[in-house]
Amino acid sequence: MSHSHHQGHHHHHDLKGRNLGISIFLNIVITIAQVIGGLISGSLALLSDALHNFSDVLSLIVSYIANALSKKKASTNKTFGYKRAEIIAAFVNAATLMVVAIFLIIEAVKRFYKPEEIGSDLVIWLSIIAIIGNGFSVLLIKKDADVNMNMKSAYLHLLTDMLASVAVLIGGVLMKFYSIFWIDPLLTLLIALYLIYMGFDLLKESTNVLMLFTPKTIAVQEIVATISEIKLIKNVHHVHIWQLNEEEIHLEAHVDFKEDIKLSEFDEILEQIEERVYHQYGVNHVNIQPEYGKCDNKKIIVQD
Known part of the structure:
Protein backbone atom coordinates (compact mmCIF):
# COMPACT_ATOMS: atom_id res chain seq x y z
CA MET A 1 0.00 0.00 0.00
CA SER A 2 1.33 3.40 -0.92
CA HIS A 3 0.47 6.82 0.39
CA SER A 4 1.31 10.27 -0.86
CA HIS A 5 -0.02 13.81 -0.70
CA HIS A 6 0.22 17.31 -2.07
CA GLN A 7 0.86 19.95 0.56
CA GLY A 8 -2.25 22.01 1.35
CA HIS A 9 -2.28 25.80 1.75
CA HIS A 10 -1.62 27.08 5.29
CA HIS A 11 -3.27 30.24 6.55
CA HIS A 12 -1.92 32.84 8.95
CA HIS A 13 -3.14 31.34 12.26
CA ASP A 14 -1.62 34.07 14.42
CA LEU A 15 -3.38 36.82 12.48
CA LYS A 16 -6.67 34.91 12.64
CA GLY A 17 -6.24 34.48 16.40
CA ARG A 18 -5.55 38.18 16.90
CA ASN A 19 -8.56 39.24 14.85
CA LEU A 20 -10.80 36.81 16.74
CA GLY A 21 -9.47 38.18 20.06
CA ILE A 22 -10.35 41.76 19.07
CA SER A 23 -13.82 40.65 17.94
CA ILE A 24 -14.41 38.82 21.25
CA PHE A 25 -13.55 41.97 23.26
CA LEU A 26 -15.80 44.20 21.13
CA ASN A 27 -18.74 41.81 21.41
CA ILE A 28 -18.42 41.51 25.19
CA VAL A 29 -18.65 45.32 25.47
CA ILE A 30 -21.61 45.45 23.05
CA THR A 31 -23.46 42.63 24.85
CA ILE A 32 -23.15 44.27 28.29
CA ALA A 33 -24.33 47.62 26.90
CA GLN A 34 -27.30 46.06 25.08
CA VAL A 35 -28.47 44.01 28.07
CA ILE A 36 -28.48 47.10 30.30
CA GLY A 37 -30.11 49.19 27.57
CA GLY A 38 -32.69 46.54 26.76
CA LEU A 39 -33.76 46.19 30.38
CA ILE A 40 -34.03 49.97 30.81
CA SER A 41 -35.86 50.61 27.52
CA GLY A 42 -37.98 47.45 27.52
CA SER A 43 -36.97 46.62 23.93
CA LEU A 44 -37.28 42.93 23.08
CA ALA A 45 -35.42 43.53 19.81
CA LEU A 46 -32.52 45.07 21.73
CA LEU A 47 -32.49 42.21 24.25
CA SER A 48 -32.70 39.66 21.42
CA ASP A 49 -29.79 41.44 19.73
CA ALA A 50 -27.90 41.25 23.04
CA LEU A 51 -28.64 37.52 23.25
CA HIS A 52 -27.34 37.06 19.73
CA ASN A 53 -24.27 39.10 20.63
CA PHE A 54 -23.70 36.86 23.63
CA SER A 55 -23.93 33.83 21.34
CA ASP A 56 -21.37 35.66 19.17
CA VAL A 57 -19.02 35.88 22.14
CA LEU A 58 -19.37 32.15 22.81
CA SER A 59 -18.99 31.25 19.14
CA LEU A 60 -15.93 33.48 18.77
CA ILE A 61 -14.35 31.88 21.84
CA VAL A 62 -15.04 28.44 20.36
CA SER A 63 -13.50 29.59 17.07
CA TYR A 64 -10.50 31.06 18.90
CA ILE A 65 -9.87 27.80 20.79
CA ALA A 66 -10.31 25.74 17.61
CA ASN A 67 -7.89 28.01 15.76
CA ALA A 68 -5.33 27.53 18.54
CA LEU A 69 -5.82 23.74 18.58
CA SER A 70 -5.42 23.50 14.81
CA LYS A 71 -1.81 24.69 15.20
CA LYS A 72 -0.89 21.63 17.30
CA LYS A 73 1.15 18.98 15.56
CA ALA A 74 0.17 15.34 15.12
CA SER A 75 1.36 12.74 17.63
CA THR A 76 1.40 8.94 17.90
CA ASN A 77 -2.00 8.90 19.60
CA LYS A 78 -3.42 11.78 17.51
CA THR A 79 -2.11 11.00 14.04
CA PHE A 80 -4.29 13.68 12.40
CA GLY A 81 -3.52 16.19 15.13
CA TYR A 82 -6.39 18.62 15.75
CA LYS A 83 -7.16 19.31 12.10
CA ARG A 84 -10.88 18.73 12.67
CA ALA A 85 -11.10 21.23 15.57
CA GLU A 86 -12.20 24.08 13.32
CA ILE A 87 -14.85 21.92 11.61
CA ILE A 88 -16.30 21.00 15.02
CA ALA A 89 -16.29 24.71 15.95
CA ALA A 90 -18.16 25.53 12.73
CA PHE A 91 -20.75 22.83 13.50
CA VAL A 92 -21.24 24.06 17.09
CA ASN A 93 -21.55 27.69 15.99
CA ALA A 94 -24.00 26.88 13.20
CA ALA A 95 -26.11 24.84 15.64
CA THR A 96 -26.17 27.71 18.16
CA LEU A 97 -27.40 30.04 15.40
CA MET A 98 -30.40 27.75 14.91
CA VAL A 99 -31.11 27.46 18.66
CA VAL A 100 -30.92 31.22 19.18
CA ALA A 101 -33.23 31.74 16.20
CA ILE A 102 -35.89 29.41 17.62
CA PHE A 103 -35.73 31.18 21.00
CA LEU A 104 -36.16 34.57 19.30
CA ILE A 105 -39.20 33.35 17.33
CA ILE A 106 -40.91 32.18 20.54
CA GLU A 107 -40.23 35.50 22.29
CA ALA A 108 -41.37 37.53 19.27
CA VAL A 109 -44.69 35.66 19.06
CA LYS A 110 -45.30 36.30 22.78
CA ARG A 111 -44.62 40.04 22.36
CA PHE A 112 -47.00 40.25 19.36
CA TYR A 113 -49.84 39.35 21.71
CA LYS A 114 -48.65 41.82 24.34
CA PRO A 115 -46.85 44.80 22.76
CA GLU A 116 -45.08 47.20 25.15
CA GLU A 117 -44.03 50.84 24.93
CA ILE A 118 -40.30 51.07 24.40
CA GLY A 119 -37.69 53.75 25.17
CA SER A 120 -36.63 54.33 21.58
CA ASP A 121 -33.77 56.82 22.15
CA LEU A 122 -31.67 54.27 24.03
CA VAL A 123 -32.49 51.62 21.41
CA ILE A 124 -31.27 53.90 18.61
CA TRP A 125 -27.96 54.84 20.23
CA LEU A 126 -27.08 51.31 21.37
CA SER A 127 -27.93 49.84 17.95
CA ILE A 128 -25.59 52.39 16.32
CA ILE A 129 -22.77 51.33 18.70
CA ALA A 130 -23.46 47.66 17.89
CA ILE A 131 -23.41 48.34 14.13
CA ILE A 132 -20.01 50.05 14.39
CA GLY A 133 -18.50 47.36 16.65
CA ASN A 134 -19.81 44.39 14.67
CA GLY A 135 -19.06 46.07 11.35
CA PHE A 136 -15.42 46.44 12.35
CA SER A 137 -15.28 42.78 13.46
CA VAL A 138 -16.85 41.66 10.16
CA LEU A 139 -14.15 43.49 8.20
CA LEU A 140 -11.42 41.94 10.37
CA ILE A 141 -12.30 38.31 9.61
CA LYS A 142 -13.97 38.57 6.18
CA LYS A 143 -10.86 37.50 4.24
CA ASP A 144 -10.35 34.29 6.24
CA ALA A 145 -14.10 33.54 6.13
CA ASP A 146 -13.84 32.95 2.39
CA VAL A 147 -11.52 29.95 2.80
CA ASN A 148 -12.07 28.63 6.33
CA MET A 149 -15.29 27.04 7.64
CA ASN A 150 -14.53 27.94 11.26
CA MET A 151 -13.92 31.60 10.40
CA LYS A 152 -17.02 31.56 8.18
CA SER A 153 -19.14 30.46 11.16
CA ALA A 154 -17.74 33.32 13.25
CA TYR A 155 -18.22 35.71 10.33
CA LEU A 156 -21.88 34.68 9.93
CA HIS A 157 -22.53 35.27 13.63
CA LEU A 158 -21.04 38.75 13.39
CA LEU A 159 -22.64 39.63 10.04
CA THR A 160 -26.13 38.57 11.10
CA ASP A 161 -25.73 40.48 14.36
CA LEU A 202 -23.09 25.99 7.25
CA LEU A 203 -24.62 23.37 9.56
CA LYS A 204 -25.15 21.04 6.60
CA GLU A 205 -21.66 21.67 5.21
CA SER A 206 -19.89 21.02 8.53
CA THR A 207 -22.04 17.93 9.15
CA ASN A 208 -21.03 16.52 5.75
CA VAL A 209 -17.35 16.89 6.63
CA LEU A 210 -17.74 15.36 10.10
CA MET A 211 -19.69 12.41 8.63
CA LEU A 212 -16.91 11.78 6.06
CA PHE A 213 -19.28 12.30 3.14
CA THR A 214 -17.74 12.65 -0.32
CA PRO A 215 -17.35 16.37 -1.18
CA LYS A 216 -20.23 17.51 -3.39
CA THR A 217 -17.74 18.76 -6.00
CA ILE A 218 -16.48 15.21 -6.65
CA ALA A 219 -18.30 12.46 -8.57
CA VAL A 220 -16.92 9.06 -7.52
CA GLN A 221 -17.68 7.36 -10.86
CA GLU A 222 -15.94 10.20 -12.70
CA ILE A 223 -12.75 10.02 -10.62
CA VAL A 224 -12.70 6.21 -11.03
CA ALA A 225 -12.95 6.64 -14.81
CA THR A 226 -10.12 9.19 -14.76
CA ILE A 227 -7.77 6.86 -12.88
CA SER A 228 -8.76 3.90 -15.07
CA GLU A 229 -7.54 5.75 -18.18
CA ILE A 230 -3.94 5.26 -17.04
CA LYS A 231 -2.06 2.50 -18.90
CA LEU A 232 -1.76 -0.88 -17.10
CA ILE A 233 -4.68 -0.12 -14.73
CA LYS A 234 -7.40 -2.75 -15.15
CA ASN A 235 -9.86 -1.74 -12.45
CA VAL A 236 -10.41 0.72 -9.58
CA HIS A 237 -12.64 -0.37 -6.69
CA HIS A 238 -13.27 -0.08 -2.93
CA VAL A 239 -13.03 3.71 -3.17
CA HIS A 240 -13.34 6.11 -0.25
CA ILE A 241 -13.18 9.89 -0.68
CA TRP A 242 -13.58 12.26 2.24
CA GLN A 243 -12.71 15.75 3.39
CA LEU A 244 -10.60 16.03 6.56
CA ASN A 245 -10.86 19.82 6.74
CA GLU A 246 -10.88 22.79 4.36
CA GLU A 247 -7.34 22.07 3.21
CA GLU A 248 -7.32 18.28 2.80
CA ILE A 249 -9.34 15.92 0.60
CA HIS A 250 -8.37 12.25 0.91
CA LEU A 251 -8.75 9.40 -1.57
CA GLU A 252 -8.12 5.74 -0.87
CA ALA A 253 -8.77 2.92 -3.33
CA HIS A 254 -7.78 -0.57 -4.49
CA VAL A 255 -6.21 -0.59 -7.97
CA ASP A 256 -6.11 -3.84 -9.93
CA PHE A 257 -3.28 -4.03 -12.51
CA LYS A 258 -3.24 -5.87 -15.84
CA GLU A 259 0.30 -7.09 -15.25
CA ASP A 260 2.48 -8.10 -12.33
CA ILE A 261 4.41 -4.82 -12.39
CA LYS A 262 7.57 -3.85 -10.48
CA LEU A 263 7.41 -1.57 -7.47
CA SER A 264 9.30 1.12 -9.41
CA GLU A 265 6.64 0.99 -12.14
CA PHE A 266 3.91 1.33 -9.52
CA ASP A 267 5.60 4.45 -8.14
CA GLU A 268 5.47 6.04 -11.60
CA ILE A 269 1.80 5.18 -11.98
CA LEU A 270 1.06 6.46 -8.48
CA GLU A 271 2.58 9.80 -9.42
CA GLN A 272 0.29 9.96 -12.46
CA ILE A 273 -2.73 9.22 -10.25
CA GLU A 274 -1.72 11.94 -7.79
CA GLU A 275 -1.29 14.55 -10.50
CA ARG A 276 -4.62 13.77 -12.17
CA VAL A 277 -6.78 13.72 -9.05
CA TYR A 278 -5.07 16.80 -7.61
CA HIS A 279 -5.37 19.03 -10.67
CA GLN A 280 -8.83 17.82 -11.74
CA TYR A 281 -10.53 17.29 -8.37
CA GLY A 282 -8.42 18.99 -5.70
CA VAL A 283 -7.59 15.68 -3.96
CA ASN A 284 -4.26 16.19 -2.17
CA HIS A 285 -3.89 12.97 -0.16
CA VAL A 286 -3.83 9.67 -2.09
CA ASN A 287 -3.64 6.20 -0.57
CA ILE A 288 -3.59 3.33 -3.11
CA GLN A 289 -3.58 -0.43 -2.49
CA PRO A 290 -2.12 -2.16 -5.61
CA GLU A 291 -3.47 -5.59 -6.58
CA TYR A 292 -2.76 -8.23 -9.24
CA GLY A 293 -4.88 -11.34 -9.56
CA LYS A 294 -6.39 -10.91 -6.11
CA CYS A 295 -9.68 -12.76 -5.59
CA ASP A 296 -12.15 -10.04 -4.56
CA ASN A 297 -15.14 -8.41 -6.16
CA LYS A 298 -13.78 -5.85 -8.64
CA LYS A 299 -17.28 -4.55 -9.43
CA ILE A 300 -17.76 -3.01 -6.01
CA ILE A 301 -16.67 0.61 -6.38
CA VAL A 302 -17.84 1.72 -2.93
CA GLN A 303 -18.01 -0.61 0.05
CA ASP A 304 -18.20 -0.23 3.84
Missing part, protein backbone atom coordinates in the same frame (compact mmCIF):
# COMPACT_ATOMS: atom_id res chain seq x y z
CA MET A 162 -24.67 43.61 12.49
CA LEU A 163 -27.72 43.28 10.23
CA ALA A 164 -29.88 42.65 13.30
CA SER A 165 -28.58 45.87 14.82
CA VAL A 166 -29.48 47.71 11.60
CA ALA A 167 -33.00 46.29 11.89
CA VAL A 168 -33.17 47.36 15.55
CA LEU A 169 -32.05 50.88 14.55
CA ILE A 170 -34.80 51.10 11.93
CA GLY A 171 -37.31 49.87 14.51
CA GLY A 172 -36.10 52.43 17.05
CA VAL A 173 -36.57 55.27 14.55
CA LEU A 174 -40.09 54.05 13.65
CA MET A 175 -41.02 53.76 17.33
CA LYS A 176 -39.64 57.23 18.13
CA PHE A 177 -41.35 59.15 15.33
CA TYR A 178 -44.44 57.03 14.58
CA SER A 179 -45.05 55.08 17.85
CA ILE A 180 -45.22 51.80 15.91
CA PHE A 181 -44.30 49.47 18.79
CA TRP A 182 -45.33 46.24 17.06
CA ILE A 183 -42.32 46.75 14.79
CA ASP A 184 -40.10 45.53 17.67
CA PRO A 185 -41.35 41.88 17.71
CA LEU A 186 -41.69 41.92 13.90
CA LEU A 187 -38.02 42.80 13.49
CA THR A 188 -37.11 40.16 16.07
CA LEU A 189 -38.99 37.57 14.01
CA LEU A 190 -37.27 38.65 10.78
CA ILE A 191 -33.85 38.50 12.48
CA ALA A 192 -34.59 34.95 13.66
CA LEU A 193 -35.69 33.76 10.22
CA TYR A 194 -32.55 35.26 8.70
CA LEU A 195 -30.41 33.41 11.26
CA ILE A 196 -32.00 30.11 10.24
CA TYR A 197 -31.49 30.91 6.56
CA MET A 198 -27.79 31.77 7.07
CA GLY A 199 -26.99 29.01 9.55
CA PHE A 200 -28.56 26.02 7.81
CA ASP A 201 -26.08 25.76 4.92
Whole structure:
Protein backbone atom coordinates (compact mmCIF):
# COMPACT_ATOMS: atom_id res chain seq x y z
CA MET A 1 0.00 0.00 0.00
CA SER A 2 1.33 3.40 -0.92
CA HIS A 3 0.47 6.82 0.39
CA SER A 4 1.31 10.27 -0.86
CA HIS A 5 -0.02 13.81 -0.70
CA HIS A 6 0.22 17.31 -2.07
CA GLN A 7 0.86 19.95 0.56
CA GLY A 8 -2.25 22.01 1.35
CA HIS A 9 -2.28 25.80 1.75
CA HIS A 10 -1.62 27.08 5.29
CA HIS A 11 -3.27 30.24 6.55
CA HIS A 12 -1.92 32.84 8.95
CA HIS A 13 -3.14 31.34 12.26
CA ASP A 14 -1.62 34.07 14.42
CA LEU A 15 -3.38 36.82 12.48
CA LYS A 16 -6.67 34.91 12.64
CA GLY A 17 -6.24 34.48 16.40
CA ARG A 18 -5.55 38.18 16.90
CA ASN A 19 -8.56 39.24 14.85
CA LEU A 20 -10.80 36.81 16.74
CA GLY A 21 -9.47 38.18 20.06
CA ILE A 22 -10.35 41.76 19.07
CA SER A 23 -13.82 40.65 17.94
CA ILE A 24 -14.41 38.82 21.25
CA PHE A 25 -13.55 41.97 23.26
CA LEU A 26 -15.80 44.20 21.13
CA ASN A 27 -18.74 41.81 21.41
CA ILE A 28 -18.42 41.51 25.19
CA VAL A 29 -18.65 45.32 25.47
CA ILE A 30 -21.61 45.45 23.05
CA THR A 31 -23.46 42.63 24.85
CA ILE A 32 -23.15 44.27 28.29
CA ALA A 33 -24.33 47.62 26.90
CA GLN A 34 -27.30 46.06 25.08
CA VAL A 35 -28.47 44.01 28.07
CA ILE A 36 -28.48 47.10 30.30
CA GLY A 37 -30.11 49.19 27.57
CA GLY A 38 -32.69 46.54 26.76
CA LEU A 39 -33.76 46.19 30.38
CA ILE A 40 -34.03 49.97 30.81
CA SER A 41 -35.86 50.61 27.52
CA GLY A 42 -37.98 47.45 27.52
CA SER A 43 -36.97 46.62 23.93
CA LEU A 44 -37.28 42.93 23.08
CA ALA A 45 -35.42 43.53 19.81
CA LEU A 46 -32.52 45.07 21.73
CA LEU A 47 -32.49 42.21 24.25
CA SER A 48 -32.70 39.66 21.42
CA ASP A 49 -29.79 41.44 19.73
CA ALA A 50 -27.90 41.25 23.04
CA LEU A 51 -28.64 37.52 23.25
CA HIS A 52 -27.34 37.06 19.73
CA ASN A 53 -24.27 39.10 20.63
CA PHE A 54 -23.70 36.86 23.63
CA SER A 55 -23.93 33.83 21.34
CA ASP A 56 -21.37 35.66 19.17
CA VAL A 57 -19.02 35.88 22.14
CA LEU A 58 -19.37 32.15 22.81
CA SER A 59 -18.99 31.25 19.14
CA LEU A 60 -15.93 33.48 18.77
CA ILE A 61 -14.35 31.88 21.84
CA VAL A 62 -15.04 28.44 20.36
CA SER A 63 -13.50 29.59 17.07
CA TYR A 64 -10.50 31.06 18.90
CA ILE A 65 -9.87 27.80 20.79
CA ALA A 66 -10.31 25.74 17.61
CA ASN A 67 -7.89 28.01 15.76
CA ALA A 68 -5.33 27.53 18.54
CA LEU A 69 -5.82 23.74 18.58
CA SER A 70 -5.42 23.50 14.81
CA LYS A 71 -1.81 24.69 15.20
CA LYS A 72 -0.89 21.63 17.30
CA LYS A 73 1.15 18.98 15.56
CA ALA A 74 0.17 15.34 15.12
CA SER A 75 1.36 12.74 17.63
CA THR A 76 1.40 8.94 17.90
CA ASN A 77 -2.00 8.90 19.60
CA LYS A 78 -3.42 11.78 17.51
CA THR A 79 -2.11 11.00 14.04
CA PHE A 80 -4.29 13.68 12.40
CA GLY A 81 -3.52 16.19 15.13
CA TYR A 82 -6.39 18.62 15.75
CA LYS A 83 -7.16 19.31 12.10
CA ARG A 84 -10.88 18.73 12.67
CA ALA A 85 -11.10 21.23 15.57
CA GLU A 86 -12.20 24.08 13.32
CA ILE A 87 -14.85 21.92 11.61
CA ILE A 88 -16.30 21.00 15.02
CA ALA A 89 -16.29 24.71 15.95
CA ALA A 90 -18.16 25.53 12.73
CA PHE A 91 -20.75 22.83 13.50
CA VAL A 92 -21.24 24.06 17.09
CA ASN A 93 -21.55 27.69 15.99
CA ALA A 94 -24.00 26.88 13.20
CA ALA A 95 -26.11 24.84 15.64
CA THR A 96 -26.17 27.71 18.16
CA LEU A 97 -27.40 30.04 15.40
CA MET A 98 -30.40 27.75 14.91
CA VAL A 99 -31.11 27.46 18.66
CA VAL A 100 -30.92 31.22 19.18
CA ALA A 101 -33.23 31.74 16.20
CA ILE A 102 -35.89 29.41 17.62
CA PHE A 103 -35.73 31.18 21.00
CA LEU A 104 -36.16 34.57 19.30
CA ILE A 105 -39.20 33.35 17.33
CA ILE A 106 -40.91 32.18 20.54
CA GLU A 107 -40.23 35.50 22.29
CA ALA A 108 -41.37 37.53 19.27
CA VAL A 109 -44.69 35.66 19.06
CA LYS A 110 -45.30 36.30 22.78
CA ARG A 111 -44.62 40.04 22.36
CA PHE A 112 -47.00 40.25 19.36
CA TYR A 113 -49.84 39.35 21.71
CA LYS A 114 -48.65 41.82 24.34
CA PRO A 115 -46.85 44.80 22.76
CA GLU A 116 -45.08 47.20 25.15
CA GLU A 117 -44.03 50.84 24.93
CA ILE A 118 -40.30 51.07 24.40
CA GLY A 119 -37.69 53.75 25.17
CA SER A 120 -36.63 54.33 21.58
CA ASP A 121 -33.77 56.82 22.15
CA LEU A 122 -31.67 54.27 24.03
CA VAL A 123 -32.49 51.62 21.41
CA ILE A 124 -31.27 53.90 18.61
CA TRP A 125 -27.96 54.84 20.23
CA LEU A 126 -27.08 51.31 21.37
CA SER A 127 -27.93 49.84 17.95
CA ILE A 128 -25.59 52.39 16.32
CA ILE A 129 -22.77 51.33 18.70
CA ALA A 130 -23.46 47.66 17.89
CA ILE A 131 -23.41 48.34 14.13
CA ILE A 132 -20.01 50.05 14.39
CA GLY A 133 -18.50 47.36 16.65
CA ASN A 134 -19.81 44.39 14.67
CA GLY A 135 -19.06 46.07 11.35
CA PHE A 136 -15.42 46.44 12.35
CA SER A 137 -15.28 42.78 13.46
CA VAL A 138 -16.85 41.66 10.16
CA LEU A 139 -14.15 43.49 8.20
CA LEU A 140 -11.42 41.94 10.37
CA ILE A 141 -12.30 38.31 9.61
CA LYS A 142 -13.97 38.57 6.18
CA LYS A 143 -10.86 37.50 4.24
CA ASP A 144 -10.35 34.29 6.24
CA ALA A 145 -14.10 33.54 6.13
CA ASP A 146 -13.84 32.95 2.39
CA VAL A 147 -11.52 29.95 2.80
CA ASN A 148 -12.07 28.63 6.33
CA MET A 149 -15.29 27.04 7.64
CA ASN A 150 -14.53 27.94 11.26
CA MET A 151 -13.92 31.60 10.40
CA LYS A 152 -17.02 31.56 8.18
CA SER A 153 -19.14 30.46 11.16
CA ALA A 154 -17.74 33.32 13.25
CA TYR A 155 -18.22 35.71 10.33
CA LEU A 156 -21.88 34.68 9.93
CA HIS A 157 -22.53 35.27 13.63
CA LEU A 158 -21.04 38.75 13.39
CA LEU A 159 -22.64 39.63 10.04
CA THR A 160 -26.13 38.57 11.10
CA ASP A 161 -25.73 40.48 14.36
CA MET A 162 -24.67 43.61 12.49
CA LEU A 163 -27.72 43.28 10.23
CA ALA A 164 -29.88 42.65 13.30
CA SER A 165 -28.58 45.87 14.82
CA VAL A 166 -29.48 47.71 11.60
CA ALA A 167 -33.00 46.29 11.89
CA VAL A 168 -33.17 47.36 15.55
CA LEU A 169 -32.05 50.88 14.55
CA ILE A 170 -34.80 51.10 11.93
CA GLY A 171 -37.31 49.87 14.51
CA GLY A 172 -36.10 52.43 17.05
CA VAL A 173 -36.57 55.27 14.55
CA LEU A 174 -40.09 54.05 13.65
CA MET A 175 -41.02 53.76 17.33
CA LYS A 176 -39.64 57.23 18.13
CA PHE A 177 -41.35 59.15 15.33
CA TYR A 178 -44.44 57.03 14.58
CA SER A 179 -45.05 55.08 17.85
CA ILE A 180 -45.22 51.80 15.91
CA PHE A 181 -44.30 49.47 18.79
CA TRP A 182 -45.33 46.24 17.06
CA ILE A 183 -42.32 46.75 14.79
CA ASP A 184 -40.10 45.53 17.67
CA PRO A 185 -41.35 41.88 17.71
CA LEU A 186 -41.69 41.92 13.90
CA LEU A 187 -38.02 42.80 13.49
CA THR A 188 -37.11 40.16 16.07
CA LEU A 189 -38.99 37.57 14.01
CA LEU A 190 -37.27 38.65 10.78
CA ILE A 191 -33.85 38.50 12.48
CA ALA A 192 -34.59 34.95 13.66
CA LEU A 193 -35.69 33.76 10.22
CA TYR A 194 -32.55 35.26 8.70
CA LEU A 195 -30.41 33.41 11.26
CA ILE A 196 -32.00 30.11 10.24
CA TYR A 197 -31.49 30.91 6.56
CA MET A 198 -27.79 31.77 7.07
CA GLY A 199 -26.99 29.01 9.55
CA PHE A 200 -28.56 26.02 7.81
CA ASP A 201 -26.08 25.76 4.92
CA LEU A 202 -23.09 25.99 7.25
CA LEU A 203 -24.62 23.37 9.56
CA LYS A 204 -25.15 21.04 6.60
CA GLU A 205 -21.66 21.67 5.21
CA SER A 206 -19.89 21.02 8.53
CA THR A 207 -22.04 17.93 9.15
CA ASN A 208 -21.03 16.52 5.75
CA VAL A 209 -17.35 16.89 6.63
CA LEU A 210 -17.74 15.36 10.10
CA MET A 211 -19.69 12.41 8.63
CA LEU A 212 -16.91 11.78 6.06
CA PHE A 213 -19.28 12.30 3.14
CA THR A 214 -17.74 12.65 -0.32
CA PRO A 215 -17.35 16.37 -1.18
CA LYS A 216 -20.23 17.51 -3.39
CA THR A 217 -17.74 18.76 -6.00
CA ILE A 218 -16.48 15.21 -6.65
CA ALA A 219 -18.30 12.46 -8.57
CA VAL A 220 -16.92 9.06 -7.52
CA GLN A 221 -17.68 7.36 -10.86
CA GLU A 222 -15.94 10.20 -12.70
CA ILE A 223 -12.75 10.02 -10.62
CA VAL A 224 -12.70 6.21 -11.03
CA ALA A 225 -12.95 6.64 -14.81
CA THR A 226 -10.12 9.19 -14.76
CA ILE A 227 -7.77 6.86 -12.88
CA SER A 228 -8.76 3.90 -15.07
CA GLU A 229 -7.54 5.75 -18.18
CA ILE A 230 -3.94 5.26 -17.04
CA LYS A 231 -2.06 2.50 -18.90
CA LEU A 232 -1.76 -0.88 -17.10
CA ILE A 233 -4.68 -0.12 -14.73
CA LYS A 234 -7.40 -2.75 -15.15
CA ASN A 235 -9.86 -1.74 -12.45
CA VAL A 236 -10.41 0.72 -9.58
CA HIS A 237 -12.64 -0.37 -6.69
CA HIS A 238 -13.27 -0.08 -2.93
CA VAL A 239 -13.03 3.71 -3.17
CA HIS A 240 -13.34 6.11 -0.25
CA ILE A 241 -13.18 9.89 -0.68
CA TRP A 242 -13.58 12.26 2.24
CA GLN A 243 -12.71 15.75 3.39
CA LEU A 244 -10.60 16.03 6.56
CA ASN A 245 -10.86 19.82 6.74
CA GLU A 246 -10.88 22.79 4.36
CA GLU A 247 -7.34 22.07 3.21
CA GLU A 248 -7.32 18.28 2.80
CA ILE A 249 -9.34 15.92 0.60
CA HIS A 250 -8.37 12.25 0.91
CA LEU A 251 -8.75 9.40 -1.57
CA GLU A 252 -8.12 5.74 -0.87
CA ALA A 253 -8.77 2.92 -3.33
CA HIS A 254 -7.78 -0.57 -4.49
CA VAL A 255 -6.21 -0.59 -7.97
CA ASP A 256 -6.11 -3.84 -9.93
CA PHE A 257 -3.28 -4.03 -12.51
CA LYS A 258 -3.24 -5.87 -15.84
CA GLU A 259 0.30 -7.09 -15.25
CA ASP A 260 2.48 -8.10 -12.33
CA ILE A 261 4.41 -4.82 -12.39
CA LYS A 262 7.57 -3.85 -10.48
CA LEU A 263 7.41 -1.57 -7.47
CA SER A 264 9.30 1.12 -9.41
CA GLU A 265 6.64 0.99 -12.14
CA PHE A 266 3.91 1.33 -9.52
CA ASP A 267 5.60 4.45 -8.14
CA GLU A 268 5.47 6.04 -11.60
CA ILE A 269 1.80 5.18 -11.98
CA LEU A 270 1.06 6.46 -8.48
CA GLU A 271 2.58 9.80 -9.42
CA GLN A 272 0.29 9.96 -12.46
CA ILE A 273 -2.73 9.22 -10.25
CA GLU A 274 -1.72 11.94 -7.79
CA GLU A 275 -1.29 14.55 -10.50
CA ARG A 276 -4.62 13.77 -12.17
CA VAL A 277 -6.78 13.72 -9.05
CA TYR A 278 -5.07 16.80 -7.61
CA HIS A 279 -5.37 19.03 -10.67
CA GLN A 280 -8.83 17.82 -11.74
CA TYR A 281 -10.53 17.29 -8.37
CA GLY A 282 -8.42 18.99 -5.70
CA VAL A 283 -7.59 15.68 -3.96
CA ASN A 284 -4.26 16.19 -2.17
CA HIS A 285 -3.89 12.97 -0.16
CA VAL A 286 -3.83 9.67 -2.09
CA ASN A 287 -3.64 6.20 -0.57
CA ILE A 288 -3.59 3.33 -3.11
CA GLN A 289 -3.58 -0.43 -2.49
CA PRO A 290 -2.12 -2.16 -5.61
CA GLU A 291 -3.47 -5.59 -6.58
CA TYR A 292 -2.76 -8.23 -9.24
CA GLY A 293 -4.88 -11.34 -9.56
CA LYS A 294 -6.39 -10.91 -6.11
CA CYS A 295 -9.68 -12.76 -5.59
CA ASP A 296 -12.15 -10.04 -4.56
CA ASN A 297 -15.14 -8.41 -6.16
CA LYS A 298 -13.78 -5.85 -8.64
CA LYS A 299 -17.28 -4.55 -9.43
CA ILE A 300 -17.76 -3.01 -6.01
CA ILE A 301 -16.67 0.61 -6.38
CA VAL A 302 -17.84 1.72 -2.93
CA GLN A 303 -18.01 -0.61 0.05
CA ASP A 304 -18.20 -0.23 3.84
